[in-house]
């Protein structure tokens with residue numbers, strides 16, 4: 525069994541325009557998570573983060589508590605925290621994606637072109653969003669400037 529935790533948060537004021545925000549978070553995350561066998565996905569969309577963390581209960585706890593104290597985001601909302609039979613992001617110490625208006629294909633597949641309210645997303649909804657973006661991202665193998673893929 526693995527513990528899988530999913531939360532959403534909003535980027536803190538002053539960090540919205542930071543070019544390398546997602547990339548710098550991913551660099552550190554890949555390094556730290558790999559050492560404790562935590563895997564997951566971090567999506568950035570419309571000023572909001574959506575992140576899945578999965579691994580041993582202790583490792584997920586440690587990382588989540590550290591992430592909670594990070595001043596680069598606020599309004600954290602825990603959406604789901606439960607044991608699962610298997611990982612959804614096996615092999616990815618942390619993969620990330622900066623989803624933007626230019627990602628028509630992904631937005632279309634997810635039915636997001638007409639918009640979506642990050643405040644009303646459920647735990648299963650967030651997991652579906654993350655796994656679907658991950659799947660589409662791998663299928664179309666996007667290499668646009670807005671896409672960041674880091675494999676552990």
Ligand SMILES: Cc1cc2nc3c(=O)[nH]c(=O)nc-3n(C[C@H](O)[C@H](O)[C@H](O)COP(=O)(O)O)c2cc1C
Nearest residue numbers: 549552553556557573575587590591594596597618
């Ligand atoms: C949205 C968000 C997600 C993050 N995810 C992770 C993560 O999965 N793993 C991690 O180690 N740090 C993550 N961080 C960074 C941590 O808050 C913290 O800066 C980092 O773990 C410090 O690592 P260091 O002590 O090795 O510098 C995240 C930060 C933010 C804002």
